[in-house]
Amino acid sequence: MTMLPERAPGAKKLGLVIDLDTCVGCHACAVNCKEWNTGGEAGILPDYDKYGPQPDGVWFNRIHSYETEEGGCSRTVNVPRSCLHCEDALCVTVCPTGASYKRVEDGIVLVDTDKCIGCQLCAWACPYGARELDEKAGVMRKCTLCIDRIHDENLPPAEREPACVATCPSRARHFGDLADPESEVSKLVKARGGLDLLSDLGYRPTNKYLPPRRATVPSAPAPPPSPAGKGLGAALLKLLDKALSR
Amino acid sequence: MRPAASILLLTTATGFGFGLLAWLGAYAALGLLPPEAPVLLAAGITVSLIFASLGLAASVFHLERKERAWRAFTQWRSSWLSREGVAAVLIYPVAIAFGVCFWRDGQSLCTRLLGAATLIGSLGTVYCTAMIYASLKPIRQWHNAHTAPDYLLYALFSGAVLFAALRTVLLGAPGPMASVAAVMAAAAFAAKRAYWRHIDGQAPLATLAAAIGTPNATAKALDAPHFSENFILRQMGFAIARRHAARLRHLALGVGFALPLLLEVLAGVPIAPLTTTLLALACAALGLLIERWLFFGEATHVAALYYGRPV
Amino acid sequence: MARTTCYMCACRCGIKVHLQDGKLRYIEGNREHPINRGVLCAKGSAGIMTAISPARLSTPLRRIGPRGSGSFEAISWDEAMRIATDRLAAIRASDPSRLAFYTGRDQSQSLTGHFARMFGTINFAAHGGFCSVNMAAAGLYSVGGAFWEFGEPDWEHAKLFLLFGVAEDHDSNPIKLGLGRLKARGAKIISINPVRTGYSAIADEFLAITPGTDGLLVLALIHCLLEAGRIDTEFLIRYTNAHHLVIDAPGAPDHGLIARDAAGRELCFDRASRALVAAQSVGTDPALSGRIMLPDGRYARPAFALLAERYGDAQHSPEAVAARCGIDAPTIRRIAAEIAEIAFNQPVVLDQPWTDTAGRHHATMTGRPVALHAMRGVSAHSNGFHTCRAIHVLQMLLGAVDTPGSWRYKSPYPKPIPCASAPGRPRVPGGPLDAPPLGCPRGPEDLLVDEAGEPLRLDRAFSWEAPLAIHGLMHMVIARAYESGPEKIDTLFLFMSNMAWNSAMNPGETTRMLAECDEEGNYRIPFVIVADAFASETVAYADLVLPDTTYLERHDCISLLDRPIGSAHGPGDAIRVPVLKPDRDVRPFQDVLIDLAGRLGLGDFADDQGRPLYSSYADYMVRHERKHGVGPLAGFRGENGLASGKGTPNPRQLERYIENGGFWRYELPHEQLYFKHANRAYLAGARAMGLIDDDAPIVLQLYVETLQRFRLAAEGHAVPRPPERLRERIIRYFDPLPIWYVPLEEAMTDRARFPLHAITQRPMAMYHSWGSHNAWLRQILSENRLYVHQDLASELGVADEDWVWVRSRNGSLRCQIRTMRGVNRDTVWTWNAIGKRAGAWALKHDAPEFRRGFLLNHIISEYLPKHGDDAPHSNSDPITGQAAWFDLTVSLEPCAAPSPEDTSPRWGANPLHIRKAPEGAR
């Protein structure tokens, strides 16, 4: 159903918190996502021209690298981009078929590929480029927040997390209930000033991004150089004079 | 945004069809249908429905899973696309009833009411189409106050041009429609220029920095996730060179609106009305296709930011 | 679901492989596995696509067209084995060293090396020679361990982490896990790297160093610490040879050696008793400075005094090196101050008693939480050995070796210094070698040279050209085989290395050498056997191709005898088990090698009657014993599987590994976790487990006496002596204390013509050439660009995607650029190994890897410019023979986009054409 659900009191807001200060841009989450979801409930994520000149395919998650500059400090920032499971998900309301929907109980935005007609309007409605058309099956695809893992009772509880979170080698991805202020993810967002991407557009994404930090170790003041050529300063001589015990 | 042929065809053809239908409805509603009208109206409704159907067929063609197209009628409560579909389908019985009623009763209350319904329905359908685009927040060239009125205006313009031509073909002269079409052309011309002035003056919807969660920094894209073009880039990364766009804009204005304006004035004089109205129709069609191509081609999607492309 | 070990790269992560209807469905990280704790990288996650790659070889092949044409006929395994056996048997009967056996990142060195040893060829090496032997050698000779995959930072306790020249490294997932942990704790990460991507992207501080100058930076840091008197003198006297007395008698045959007593024990000067005493004696107050008279009346100086004098000099001050390094002096001083602050004012104190080798009991383990790690950015320069040494010296001065918060040994390290055995040589002509072919020379006497001092080995490892080439000179193998001709080498046997392409310097020349014939039409390299799993560039140059399985189709053994999965927490090893049945006529290479060894009747592989001892690699893994009780796998030994490390073979060993998730791991008791080089309990335990032969403390070598031995020989004081032409070189570079010099090629190149440095980096989602045939990975990286600093680009008038010629003294290549800020202004770089030869890897003819990928290798030469009359030297570190990939200097010249838009150079396509075997030949 294409209307956005009323948020029931106590309903969860499941989502990801991605730490841009820790992401090394390794693409692990992207590939593992593809691996998990191809053949999973989402069906095969197609690849086109696998060994030819235009290798391409459907991915739910893609990793970009940027260079930023702020206050004279420049750095490289790696940004994984997948569906943010927005609260005001225009991608859902534009859908003419009801194939796109947002779940009441946990806020996950999904595509029912049995209903989708491949009109692509939802992809146009998403500012994050999170939806990709499956050009083989003719249906729209997107991150499912690994709904077939996180709610799978057959998995040990520790493994009930999205594939991309489980696989992230630098542990830059966190998963949890952002409606619960006591959850680990909510605390992280609070502590680290978690942000909405493109907040001005008003989609109110559930996923949050933790901005890159500055160094937390206070720099020690550097001692002035000793007179040129006198490397073996008084400090060292004094140190070497001290009795030692082998 | 990638200008897909099916969508260009959809929006222009339905513009002609529903525009014509709107004029027919308006005439009837105002009780202004001429006495020789039954033939004209029958032909008009037929032609407009053919145009509308052509457009709708094209839109189905745009769907990846055509066999499921029926599902698109279900979500009218939230989706403009769904509403467009519902409206487009509902207009058929109304328009047909309108024609039948006039055929049978002439200028009756029923005809006037059905005419009004046809007017509202057809403009409503065009409005729905427009709102599909106007509601897309990530595309600043669409999500603005121009899109919906412009679509209505272009539909009325193209409908008027079509009406004038049809009338000339059937009745030998365009009647008042030449003037109406000329006025509409002038209005469309002005609206398009205003639209372009608007989008040219728009600030980008967002900065790359805001898109990547470092809002206070300046950012530059370094590496994309892939080398080949993917769906997002094919659809939303479409970019047209400025010089190219400027040329096309002139062409659209000239061929699409200025020439029809001139031709309709000539037709109204009347100077070779059959030639001029048909030529005006051809020009309007071509010009609107170019205009529509630009409407897509010049539109930028904020998602392209992630690839470091200007939006 | 089966648990095995990933092999999409050499990191050895544990994986759980899920099958559905006999087909691969999902590969995930094994959460119990000590290496990756459940995480999996991009490559590991793409394993499914490698298992179905069209580039997989499917049958043994015999060449029918000219070499390099790609024309083969399919043959049976019987025939392939017969060809190989006949050839090798003939070689063995004449001179076993005419077999040159070189392997790549195979993780089977304990087997392949043993095969070479038993075969009796000295011409064997594996991977390390073109990789990072500088790190291994500098580490083994300095601290008895190494960076690379042999040590790791104390991720739990480090407060300051300095990362030199690492983009990815072998410990791909552990490093990422570790960086994540540092970040979570708010520790500070400083990356010293010309390029800011990947790990450097998340560093709190990034120093865009000029390539090849890390040695200067580190020595300047040392200068500052000395200046400020911020060094750990207690650590130095207890665990290093800082107080050992170095004989100061210029011109004497023992000048620069450590003074010893009659019993051969090193001496120090005890300030308490004012006497010369054995340096290892306890309770003394050793002098670290001054000049001390020896009993024979000559003088000696504590090693530390030499060090302090050298690096205290103004030439090592930050001000003196700043411009050259591209890092300003105040920054260097500040970093030195930060290091000192954290090391000395914020020590980590663990409530853990332990006892050192002197018998002293310590109530706590106290460490310096400054951890250093370095890899190829340091090693792949021809001054890398000394640079790496400098880093180890810095660690020692800080007392930051295997202490809480610092860099730590991974089991089975530390090992005695230098390592246990010298390079093997045949005891009787034609017989097996007396030791593994690769070892650590302890002095000139261990070199493999003839009477004239000229190299015995094909690659000239362990010769005066590269005395400490402990991993061989992989990058020289094909060139030297070509040069020396059929007299020296009959068969080149290559396993799991793409040596004609991305590990070749100058692949165009290399492939030409492989295909060149003499006047009679005989190939200069008579016979080439390639054992590979995929249709690589090198396969096209084989005479005989032995197709291997993929990693999910075979047994493998990640052994303590090679590169195991040990960590600072204790030893460990792992296995691979077949999860899939091969759907092609391929065999696991290790099975094939054991079969071959059996057919050849090699010792340890066949009994006295020449009957093969092992039926398969799995069989060998369980039953082979290298020493009594020590076999390929250290876990679950003994009859009942309860013995660790040493024990009789356990017939159920593999089952026990499988039950345990494919690995074995031994957790060291807490008292053994740090100070392993001098930790009594650790050393005793390691000895009991067979990791080391002797539990004497491992004395860290601030001053490497071994180097001085080579120098003395060059000065004419010892035998053997280097040939005249190499004497000066040995004297110059064999300095027992770290030195810095301009990398060799750079020093010999006209920098006005080639002002820019050119380097490569590992892309995280690709493993060398392995990934381009993987349908998912190639979507991420199917072509590469040359990255150029924005300012440099504007100066040259080029922008993103523009084309340039990159020229070096060795040649030119044409490619597209991309601009960035996070790169040293005078450095250009690209991803490694993306460019492919058209026709290879079963890619379509117009694949971007061929058309827009490129290798920097095309403009790197394996030879340095000629100087004087001497034949050109190899492009290597003069001490270790390390391939100097990153010494390259280039110029850029913008050019118009070519039509078609292809990179240059390009070669004609040579895809494999395989004539089917006649019916019934199988």
Ligand SMILES: Nc1nc2c(c(=O)[nH]1)N[C@H]1C(S)=C(S)[C@@H](COP(=O)(O)OP(=O)(O)OC[C@H]3O[C@@H](n4cnc5c(=O)[nH]c(N)nc54)[C@H](O)[C@@H]3O)O[C@H]1N2
């Ligand atoms: N994903 C992936 N992982 C791999 C591999 C792979 O191909 N792909 N290969 C494996 C192998 S065989 C190896 S050897 C390791 C190597 O792993 P790394 O040691 O990470 O090797 P490189 O990627 O060559 O990175 C060298 C780094 O040094 C920097 N550098 C170059 N010159 C200098 C210098 O003079 N000073 C400093 N400070 N930095 C410098 C480069 O910018 C680069 O970041 O990775 C292993 N892991």
Ligand SMILES: Nc1nc2c(c(=O)[nH]1)N[C@H]1C(S)=C(S)[C@@H](COP(=O)(O)OP(=O)(O)OC[C@H]3O[C@@H](n4cnc5c(=O)[nH]c(N)nc54)[C@H](O)[C@@H]3O)O[C@H]1N2
């Ligand atoms: N310019 C430049 N060149 C470099 C470097 C650099 O930094 N810059 N780095 C150097 C370094 S450190 C290294 S280690 C070398 C690596 O260079 P190579 O050792 O040549 O690297 P790979 O491309 O990994 O080649 C491995 C071969 O193993 C094959 N293979 C993969 N899996 C299997 C298997 O399961 N069984 C068998 N039998 N074969 C298999 C592949 O098909 C491939 O042909 O490159 C070196 N070259």
Ligand code: SF4
């Ligand atoms: S990120 Fe895009 S696809 Fe996902 S919910 Fe938001 S708008 Fe929809």
Ligand code: SF4
């Ligand atoms: S593509 Fe599918 S999911 Fe998207 S709007 Fe159209 S019908 Fe809905």
Ligand code: SF4
């Ligand atoms: S949550 Fe699941 S579907 Fe979404 S990006 Fe992560 S792995 Fe992919």
Ligand code: SF4
């Ligand atoms: S796996 Fe983690 S570190 Fe790697 S790209 Fe994804 S979020 Fe970043």
Ligand code: SF4
């Ligand atoms: S780092 Fe990646 S490719 Fe390498 S072994 Fe681990 S999971 Fe496999």
Ligand SMILES: [Mo]
């Ligand atoms: Mo390597």
